[in-house]
Amino acid sequence: MRCRSCGYEGPPRPEVLERLRIAQGELSRLDQRTRQLDASAQAAIVRALRTRWGAIVVLSLGVLPFVALAVAGVAEGFEEHPGLPLANRIIGVSLTWVPLLVYACVGGILAAFVGRARRRLLAASAAIPPERPGEPVTCAVCGASLASFGTSPIARCGYCAADNVVHPAALRQAATARSFDIDSIGATTALRAREVVSAASHASAMGVASVVGTPPVSFFAVLALLLFAKAVEPYIALAASPTPRYAWVATKRGKCVGLIGERDGVPQAHFGGNDKLPNPMTLDTLPPRFAPSAIVGRTMRLANGKRGRVVGVTGAPVTNREQLVLDSGAHGDLPGACAEE
Numbered sequence: 001m002r003c004r005s006c007g008y009e010g011p012p013r014p015e016v017l018e019r020l021r022i023a024q025g026e027l028s029r030l031d032q033r034t035r036q037l038d039a040s041a042q043a044a045i046v047r048a049l050r051t052r053w054g055a056i057v058v059l060s061l062g063v064l065p066f067v068a069l070a071v072a073g074v075a076e077g078f079e080e081h082p083g084l085p086l087a088n089r090i091i092g093v094s095l096t097w098v099p100l101l102v103y104a105c106v107g108g109i110l111a112a113f114v115g116r117a118r119r120r121l122l123a124a125s126a127a128i129p130p131e132r133p134g135e136p137v138t139c140a141v142c143g144a145s146l147a148s149f150g151t152s153p154i155a156r157c158g159y160c161a162a163d164n165v166v167h168p169a170a171l172r173q174a175a176t177a178r179s180f181d182i183d184s185i186g187a188t189t190a191l192r193a194r195e196v197v198s199a200a201s202h203a204s205a206m207g208v209a210s211v212v213g214t215p216p217v218s219f220f221a222v223l224a225l226l227l228f229a230k231a232v233e234p235y236i237a238l239a240a241s242p243t244p245r246y247a248w249v250a251t252k253r254g255k256c257v258g259l260i261g262e263r264d265g266v267p268q269a270h271f272g273g274n275d276k277l278p279n280p281m282t283l284d285t286l287p288p289r290f291a292p293s294a295i296v297g298r299t300m301r302l303a304n305g306k307r308g309r310v311v312g313v314t315g316a317p318v319t320n321r322e323q324l325v326l327d328s329g330a331h332g333d334l335p336g337a338c339a340e341e
């Protein structure tokens, strides 16, 4: 008898034979079930070998609001905004893409955890791949050849009745030349069983976590970013447009600031988010216009009813409406703000 692995020729030495006999006895005393995969481990392995279509569908649906926001941002960015500085426009569109990036990152990280848990499960339950092509796959517990197996990804060893995953994806994860200590075969086998059970439950839990976790985790990450942006807003305030494009317009609410535009040669005033004023309002003549900074120092009433002296004007990234900052700390759209006499 000649060993394929090391080339040893001749009968095994007596003390090796004795150790093999002990190992055999230990293996046969061990409950066969410690070498076999229970229903939940088998299900986890079958799942680990499958593409996660369910997860892909759920995560694709979950990403829709984030995609919608990014698309809306680009659409708004391409709209005509006379006088809007280009930098404000670029920053505005980029901001609408942040939630989508957060979603992709969270989803990618959780998917990577799922992949790692699945690889660990397959590695723990895999058979030993052949050392050379053409040689048989062997049992990870006793080393016997796993000659014939059908389409099932799990093969039961004909000698020791251990379950081995023989799917190519699992064999790729398996150690190519696994050596096992025949003196501790019982402990090694029990360890393998525990490793498979823990890897199976970990892979299942990670799969659920990635599907259930990605949308809410992304949502709260974006919320945290918004709160952070709110906190740093005063420090990264965008420049107001220097273009003189605002004018005082007499309305039923008094003298209010309108963003002046033209449509088919007819001057129009827009009052931003102020829904109490006509939007747009057609004007008889083009009024004299001023730049946003001209309003600093005046006492104004915002569309939301807040009043105060204007201490600053900041640019808006996407909506192209300059924001008034009042001495009270309140802020709101410049168009649609009215003079407080």
Ligand SMILES: [Zn+2]
Pocket (backbone or CB within 6 Å): 003, 004, 005, 006, 007, 008
């Ligand atoms: Zn050998």
Ligand SMILES: [Zn+2]
Pocket (backbone or CB within 6 Å): 139, 140, 141, 142, 143, 144, 157, 158, 159, 160, 161, 162
């Ligand atoms: Zn075996």
